[in-house]
Amino acid sequence: MRGAKPLRSIEQAVKREGVIRAGEHVLIACSGGSDSVALAAILRALSKSQRLRLTLAHVNHGVRSSAWQDEAVVMRVAAALGLPFKVAGLQLARAGEAEMREARYEALERLARAAGCGAVVTGHNASDQTETVLLALFRGTGADGLAGMPARRQLAKDIDLARPLLRLEREDLRAYAQAMGLPYAIDPTNADRTLRRNAVRVALQALRPLFPGLDAAVARAAEVVGAEFHATPVAAVRRQVREALREHEALGGVDFEHIEAAVRALQQGASGRFFMAPGVEIEVSDGALVVQRK
Numbered sequence: 001m002r003g004a005k006p007l008r009s010i011e012q013a014v015k016r017e018g019v020i021r022a023g024e025h026v027l028i029a030c031s032g033g034s035d036s037v038a039l040a041a042i043l044r045a046l047s048k049s050q051r052l053r054l055t056l057a058h059v060n061h062g063v064r065s066s067a068w069q070d071e072a073v074v075m076r077v078a079a080a081l082g083l084p085f086k087v088a089g090l091q092l093a094r095a096g097e098a099e100m101r102e103a104r105y106e107a108l109e110r111l112a113r114a115a116g117c118g119a120v121v122t123g124h125n126a127s128d129q130t131e132t133v134l135l136a137l138f139r140g141t142g143a144d145g146l147a148g149m150p151a152r153r154q155l156a157k158d159i160d161l162a163r164p165l166l167r168l169e170r171e172d173l174r175a176y177a178q179a180m181g182l183p184y185a186i187d188p189t190n191a192d193r194t195l196r197r198n199a200v201r202v203a204l205q206a207l208r209p210l211f212p213g214l215d216a217a218v219a220r221a222a223e224v225v226g227a228e229f230h231a232t233p234v235a236a237v238r239r240q241v242r243e244a245l246r247e248h249e250a251l252g253g254v255d256f257e258h259i260e261a262a263v264r265a266l267q268q269g270a271s272g273r274f275f276m277a278p279g280v281e282i283e284v285s286d287g288a289l290v291v292q293r294k
Contacts, residue, residue, distance in 0.1 A: 005150035010038075010168065010176055010204040011045050015231065019151045019164035020046075020121065026162070027117040029108050030154040032185035036123035037077050039165060041180045043121065044081045048223045057275075061090050067189060070288040073185045086111045097195070099140060107218040109156045120155055124163045126215035127170035131200050133222050138200075145175065145227030148219075167219050190276040220256050237263045240242055241289065245276065256294045262289065 020026065020043065028043060028081045030036040039054055047054055058074040060067050071087060078085035088107040090100075108120045121145045136145030148166075155161035165173065177184050193199050208214050227235035240260050245251040254276045265284040274282045275293075283290045 007045075007176060007179060008173060010114065011042050014042050014164050015046055015050065017151070017164055017167065019162050019166075020050065020052065020119070023037075023051045024119055025055070025115070025117045026121045027055050027057050027108065027115060028083075028171050029104075029113040029120055030056050030058055030074045031123075031187075032073040032077075032173040033187060034184040035047070035125055035128075035170060036163065036178045037182050037184040038177040038180075039121065039123040040077055040081055041177065041182060042165075044083065055086060055111075055117060056081070057088070057108060057111045057115075057120075059090060059102070059104045061087050063087070066185070068207055070185045073183050076183050084115075086115060099136045105155065105161070105269060111158055112159050113156075118158065118161045119152075119162045121162045121164065121172070123165055125165040125168050125170050125173055126219045127201075127204070129166050129222055130196065130204060130215045130218040131197050133218055134204075135196060136198050141226055143229040144211045146222065147229050148222035150226060151223075166223075167216065169215055171292060197234045234263065234267065237266050240266070241282070244282070244289055244291050248280075249292055250280040250293060254280065 012129060013120070014020070021129070028036070028040050030040055040054075041215055043054055045051060046052060054076045056074065060071050074087075075085060088111055090103050090107060112118075113119050133148045136148070139145070151166055152160055152162045174184075178199060181187055188200075189195065190198060193202060204214070211217075212256075224235075224238070227238070238259065241259050242251060245254060245259075258274065258276050262276075262282045262284055264270075265272055265274065266287060266289065269287060271285045272283075274284065276282055279294045281292045281294070
C-alpha cells in the first residue's frame with residue numbers, strides 16, 4: 001500500500017458502511033494488534049468530518065508475559081494519534097477463551113461508561129468474520145450462527161458494540177497501520193494450532209490463493225443471512241429485487257454488488273438505471289423498479 005489514495009479508500013469504506021454514527025463518542029478497544037491499531041488510525045482520520053470523540057482503551061489480561069509490552073504499544077499509539085488513553089487490568093490467572101472474552105467486554109463496558117462513550121468499537125475484520133462463520137458451521141449451527149458477528153449490537157444499557165471493519169481484509173489493515181508508521185504487536189498465541197480458531201486460520205491461508213475474494217464473499221453471505229434471520233427492512237428490499245429479476249428469468253449471472261446498488265437506490269428513494277448483467281438493467285423510480293431486457 002503506497003500513497004494517500006489507498007489510505008483514503010479504506011477510510012471512506014468505513015465511513016460508507018455507516019456502522020459508526022456521526023457525532024458519537026466511542027471507546028476504541030485496542031489490543032495492540034495491527035487490526036485495532038489500524039482501526040484507531042482510521043477513526044482518528046474520520047473524526048473531524050464525522051464529529052467523533054475518541055478514547056483509546058486497552059484491556060491487559062495479565063495472562064501472557066508479553067502483556068505489558070502490548071499495553072506499551074497501545075500507549076505509544078495513543079500518543080502518536082493524540083488520543084486519550086484508558087487501561088483496565090484483569091486478574092484472570094489462566095482462563096479459557098470464553099471467560100477471557102466475557103471479562104474483556106465487561107471491562108470495556110466499565111471504561112466506556114466512565115468515559116461517557118455510547119459505543120465500544122473493535123477491530124474485527126472480514127478475516128475474523130470468515131473464521132467465526134466457519135467455526136459456527138463446524139459446531140453445527142443455524143441461521144443465527146451463519147450470520148457471524150453483527151456489525152452493531154447492544155453491549156449493555158446505553159452502550160453498543162460496533163465492528164466497522166467487517167468488510168475489510170486483515171492484510172489491508174496491516175498495510176494501513178504500516179503506512180501510517182504506527183507500531184503494533186504480534187500475539188505469540190496465534191501460532192498455537194491447538195486453538196481451534198488458529199487451526200481454521202491456517203487452513204484458510206492455504207485456501208485464499210485458490211479462492212480470491214473468499215473473505216469478502218463470506219462477509220457478504222453472513223450479512224445477507226443475518227438480515228434475513230432478523231427480518232430487517234433491507235432483507236425485504238433484497239427479496240423484492242431478486243424476485244423481480246427471477247420473474248424475468250434474469251437472476252442468473254447477476255452478482256451481489258449490482259443487486260446492492262439497486263437495493264440502496266430503493267431504500268434511499270433515489271432514481272436511476274442500474275446494470276445487472278449483459279442485456280439486463282433495472283430502472284428505479286419513486287420506490288418502484290422495472291426490469292428491462294435488451
